Amino acid sequence: MRNSIVLTVLAISGLSFLAAWPSGAQQAGRPDLRTPESFGSIGDPKARSVALFEEAGRVLTHPRCLNCHPVSDRPLQGETSRPHEPPIFAGETGLGSPSMPCTSCHGQSNFRLVGTRVGSMPGNPKWQLAPREMAWENQTLGAICRQLKDPARNGGKDFAALIEHSAHDELVGWGWNPGVGRASAPGTQELFGLLVKAWIETGAECPD
Ligand code: HEC
Numbered sequence: 001m002r003n004s005i006v007l008t009v010l011a012i013s014g015l016s017f018l019a020a021w022p023s024g025a026q027q028a029g030r031p032d033l034r035t036p037e038s039f040g041s042i043g044d045p046k047a048r049s050v051a052l053f054e055e056a057g058r059v060l061t062h063p064r065c066l067n068c069h070p071v072s073d074r075p076l077q078g079e080t081s082r083p084h085e086p087p088i089f090a091g092e093t094g095l096g097s098p099s100m101p102c103t104s105c106h107g108q109s110n111f112r113l114v115g116t117r118v119g120s121m122p123g124n125p126k127w128q129l130a131p132r133e134m135a136w137e138n139q140t141l142g143a144i145c146r147q148l149k150d151p152a153r154n155g156g157k158d159f160a161a162l163i164e165h166s167a168h169d170e171l172v173g174w175g176w177n178p179g180v181g182r183a184s185a186p187g188t189q190e191l192f193g194l195l196v197k198a199w200i201e202t203g204a205e206c207p208d
Pocket residue numbers: 006009063064065067068075076077078079084085086088089090094095096100101102103104105106118120121122127128129182
């Protein structure tokens with residue numbers, strides 16, 4: 001059922017030949033995110049906190065994360081964060097319309113699409129769009145920072161929950177296992193979690 005809908009959609013998109021199977025091993029994270037320790041030389045705690053957030057912000061504003069945190073309820077796609085094709089609207093629930101839920105195309109895990117430009121179909125058990133109040137598209141890093149700290153706009157998370165979500169949530173983790181044809185978010189989820197923790201421990205200061 002699911003695969004037949006995907007096949008139909010991809011055929012409509014002009015992608016004529018494909019085969020699908022579950023994706024292979026987890027892609028290794030790239031070591032291009034700085035560690036919290038590397039900010040130790042910044043003496044002023046506020047400046048250190050802002051610098052830590054700016055480093056974590058390299059993950060938050062990466063297309064793997066931004067594409068699910070858009071201003072509208074239409075997801076974004078690809079390295080340039082273009083509007084999702086086919087046109088899909090997540091609605092109030094974030095799960096899509098009853099007749100066309102995200103899960104009609106996005107499965108439990110990534111799978112390869114052979115012979116297509118796309119390379120693979122993203123999948124995760126928790127696949128759904130972030131709520132509108134968590135929109136990061138077109139926002140400054142300072143605005144994203146203030147949104148993250150605000151329980152009224154972050155799903156009621158206190159600092160401990162925010163660290164836990166960043167470090168261990170499996171949908172966040174998809175950003176480092178995005179499937180063939182998509183660049184991974186910088187660093188690793190573990191390192192991202194440590195940066196968020198260090199930012200909070202230094203006062204959770206935001207850039208302007
Ligand atoms: C009719 C099939 C279909 C439905 C339904 C669908 N998608 Fe997609 N989606 C795709 C395809 C195909 C791709 C891969 C396209 C590509 O990478 O160029 C994709 C890619 C994406 C991406 C891009 C990932 C990235 O970083 O490049 C996001 C985000 C996304 N979908 C979110 C959603 C959400 C959220 C829903 C439900 C509200 C949804 N999609 C419903 C077919 C669908």
